[in-house]
Amino acid sequence: MAQELLDILADLRAGRWNAAHDRVQRHDSLLAAWLHGIVHLQEGDLEDAENWYDRGGRRFRSRGSLEEEMDAFERAARQAAAEPPA
Template identity: 50%
Template sequence: MASLTERAIDALQSGDWNLAHKIVQSDSSAEAAWIHAHLHRIEGDLDNAHYWYARAGREPAAGSIEEERAAIVDALGARG
């Protein structure tokens, strides 16, 4: 069975931002906070994204959305 973070990444990569957001809201891990930050960055809500980067213990992403998504998938070992 896929972890919550894997399920969130799968939803994100399939274009279901709302499902990905719902999944990470139910997970208090730093990994989920990173995905949560990424989702708010996609949305353009950078203040909220910065809050979630802080919760994840990470600096805000400097690269493209695609680069960050690839880094998330690589770091979390998710399918993708």
């Protein structure tokens, strides 16, 4: 699943935030919720972004810039993809 989220992040980085939003809604995990929040952050919808950050266990008010958040998300998703399944 982490690879699918990285693919969604690639959509977001490429400016395809509508596609990213449609795709991320199909996932239910803390990482997906964080990415959903990043999508809303990119859209400028801060209220929804904060909601999704909360759902993802992230502190919205302590976030970095959009680019920093995407980079941090990518690192976390790559680490999750490398971990053996529980």
